[in-house]
Amino acid sequence: MMTPAGSLLVATDLRKAYGTTNALDGAEFSIHAGEVVAVMGPSGSGKSTLLHCLAGIVPPDSGSISYAGRELTALSDAERSALRRTEFGFVFQFGQLVPELTCVENVALPLRLTGVRRKEAERTALHWMEQLQVEDLGAKRPGEISGGQGQRVAVARALVTGPRVIFADEPTGALDSLNGELVMQLLTEAARSANAAVVLVTHETRVAAYSDREIVVRDGKSRDMERIV
Amino acid sequence: MSRLQVWTRDLAMGARFAFGGGREGWIRTLLTGVGVGLGVALLLISTAIPGALTARYERGDARSTMHSDTADAPGPDTLLIARIGQTYHHKDIEGHVVRAEGPNAPLPPGLKKIPGPGEMALSPALDELLKSSEGALLRERLDARVSEVVGDPGLVGPGELLFYLGSDTLRKNGPEDYRVERVTGFGYEADRENLDPVLMLMVVLTFVALLMPVAVFIATAVRFGGDRRDRRLAALRLVGADSRMVRRIAAGEALAGSLVGLLLGTGFFAVGRSLVGSVSLRQRSVFPADLDPAPWLAVLVALAVPAAAVAVTLFALRGVVIEPLGVVRTARPSRRRIWWRLLLPLVGLGLLVPLDGRGNSHGRFNQWQVSAGVVLLLVGITVLLPWLLERFVGKMSGGPVSWQLAVRRLQVNTGSAARLVNGIAVAVAGAIALQMLFAGVEGDYTESTGQDPGRAAVAVMVNRESDAPMDELAQRIAAVQGVTRAVPLTSAQAAHRMPAEEDTVQVTVGTCDALGEVATLDSCEEGDAFVLTGPSSTGFYGGTAKPGDELFVGNVRRYEFETTDSPAPVKWQVPAGARTVPAREDPTGQLRSGLLVTPSAAPKELGDFPDARIFVQVDESGPDALDRARNAVFKTDPFVTAMTLRDSTQAAGFSSIRTGLFFGAAAVLVLIGASLFVSQLEQLRERRRLLSSLVAFGTKRSTLSLSVLWQTAVPIVLGLVLAAFVGTALGAVLMGMAAQPVRIDWPSVLGMTGVGAGVVAAVTLLSLPPLLRLMRPDGLRTE
Amino acid sequence: MSIGHTLLGLLEAGPRHGYDLKRAFDEKFGHDRPLAYGQVYSTMSRLLKNGLVEVEGIEAGGGPDRKRYSITDAGITDVEAWLSQPEKPEPYLHSTLYTKVVLALLTGRRADELLDTQRAEHLRLMRILTQRKRKGDIADQLICDHALFHLEADLRWLELTAARLDQLAREVRR
Known part of the structure; x- marks a missing residue:
């Protein structure tokens, strides 16, 4: 077992097939608390599937995922959902903000899902929106703000519950380089100050350069680049 | 290019999109077609019903002898x-x-x-x-x-x-x-009377109430999948179409769908028409050949539906700006104003109220005034509902997450939610009003008969002209298998003097056993006679006599029957020992007065009794006993009437009309539910990625399912409340017009709103499987 | 780019004459700049002196270029070390990297490892630059971004090459 001591989230020998294609074929992964790990690889290599498995969104066909000593594959769907609500945060490429809710309501949503009262949830949400420099967008709806602002709102939402791991799947995929850099800078800074680990799936090396470590996924197999040098 | 050419070109292009949009485009066009088709079929059937009824009446008249030419003496042509x-x-x-x-x-x-x-x-x-x-x-x-x-x-x-x-x-x-x-002939030239005003009211109302939601539904159906289409239109703008062009193209697409709908509707109608011959509702059936829509109405439908499709599309795109890079709904349309929305139903009410009470005393309604009033009131719902919905959800905040998601969604787009619910609301309001009116009018016709089927299942009425001796008939009936008892009772009129005045005395003759059916006898022996007490009705048989009185019995009002050859009344003395006993309702519910006499004490040589009846009790276990008894009666004398006793009677047809109305309205609701479901699916599919990401960060499936429920339920509940209110008001006005005491028919209000609520539940339930499927993380996969 | 390592790598595939070496080099790496024969001669002398190659034999009747060279064990070790050592990320690196990849393919070594090693090295530098950029002023940021974009271009090239290794191997071994 090559589990590095003190890892927060460790996955070994993950396998996952969609139909006849093997999205994951013995992938490994580990991340420390507060660490930013970039997951890279060509399209269709299985990097998103790896993220989905690590986050407990999709159960792998086989293999083990251990988060803070708990085996994720042994949890029920409801338990995994609860874990995602409280311990994890998510940022996707696009289409993740509820178009009818205002930005502050969107950010407050994960808190509301855990049962926090509306007023309090929105106060916390505003705090995080300040961190991401989007506090003045609170009353606007996602359709009325730019893509970069939307992603920052999404990052604020990912951070609002104080998660220990943030999963970001191509968070800058739909942005130009300036906005992409800004989002990455704010995301990693906020994550570091909150001591949250970040699993960052990206195909852009300049985005990956914000990480501490890089893992390359090819044909469903992972490769930790740190161990090469 | 001329205006016409431009329109033709763009509409044709739209039609090509409707059919050439790949599998998905086809499915959408087909959905529109089926929706419009169902509506068209309903329209055609509605337009055909008056013709079918006329044909029925005409054939009924043709064989009637009621007003036929008669002859006094037998002849070669009689x-x-x-x-x-x-x-x-x-x-x-x-x-x-x-x-x-x-x-x-x-x-x-x-x-x-x-x-x-x-x-x-x-x-x-x-x-x-x-x-x-x-x-x-x-x-x-x-x-x-x-x-x-x-x-x-x-x-x-x-x-x-x-x-x-x-x-x-x-x-x-x-x-x-x-x-x-x-x-000497059958049939007569019917001098059609004007329809009874109340009946006319019902007919007009039925048509309006059932057709309005169909119209609303067609309007909704032509815009099935509208959001997706709008996005395709944006792509057309990108390659150079101007904004008016894309509107025309969209109209062309809707036009194509509505034409498919016309074809399908004609097909549905033809199928329904051929099926109608084998269906018998409460012994009423219609020849398929009679179910022919009036040609001008059919042409009207064929023209109005496509025209409506184009108009609705252009109207729906009014608030939409189609840019080359996407569709922008004008973010905040000006707040809906109330005054003109209230004006419509108020004008409708204003048209109807002056007609109050006209249903009585041969009043007449102006058909156009009634129709316009009802239409305005019902259309009032469709314009009030969006305003009400906007006001209702506009200020709302708080509540659980599922509620917040639903309410916010409704706030952003009240129009489309209201559009869908409008149909339901109009159908429910119309149906409630109609049901109220029917229930009120029905009260006139449904009455407790006072009959007691427990004591006798059949009362055999033998009238004067019957050839069969009474006792023989009773014996034959009694001998029938399954008949437990046959009690013959005859009665004759008596009077103190001749010719009789108003207060004749009824003399009922029967065995002690038979007399027990009409009076409470403590003891009775052959030869006894009784004087009845108890509340006596006035009129013919209102009089009574004391023991020892001299009476004339028989045809005491002879002057009325100068020509009959019945024997003259006989003199008869009421037996001196006649005791006084209380009367009791006979199985037909009749309370007798006068005298009761056993056969040996009865006046002799009366000839035939003017009134004789046999109460027949049958063994409940054998359902055929009743018909065997009728067989025996028929064999003895086909003219003898065997009356089946019931607790209550209802004017034939009313209850079936109400049932029909209920199912008609329910069918319309189901139709609208189907369109709700389709748009729900559209919306869910569009939000696939969003749903997946919400699930990713831990949103419970139940939260999302509930929000779908709220999203359907809130507008529908509002619509139903409004519909119940308007429907009840309309019903009250109509009852006033029909000169009926206003009474809210709660079962129908609850029934119709219940069906509406059922539609919400069904739509939500049906949306759940696709919702759960869409919530799977597959929606997150980009690769 | 190291001509010595390249010639050593070519020899690892099998002993060759000096003239053969020049021809092979020109064919695979020379493109528009053929190697001068004198350069081959001097390089081989240096390698011979360092004990990385040895003369296997001299063909009869031949001129000065008739020596047949073969690689020594020390030479193989030297090639090995060179190939596994990532290059310092710098502009116009591709010719060196290309040479390395081809030689790795020729000598049956793992070219993908070589590329991954280089990739990790590039990314390490990018991280450093990103760090510097975050802490620095606008001038620092612009300078770092310039370097980052170049490194990113190299990395893209590395990725693309990695994806086309099979095709290249077929070409080289033909």
């Missing part, structure tokens, strides 16, 4: 005809006895020759019934040889049960023998 309607297994059978008195006797419609003695002509449905095992007992009653089957021109409907029985003994006993008519 026919004796008498009605002998029968009941079998709770079904009514129309029957006539006929006897041709000469070679040129008129032929009833649908017959080739008049059945001779021992022959009968049958309707196809009765023929079938007689041949079936179900008709075994009826075969004993109608055992004549079948000479022919009555052709369609002689029937009002394909399911009608009808026979003409030949006879050589039928005779007419003088002109006052009302049972038998001597006719």
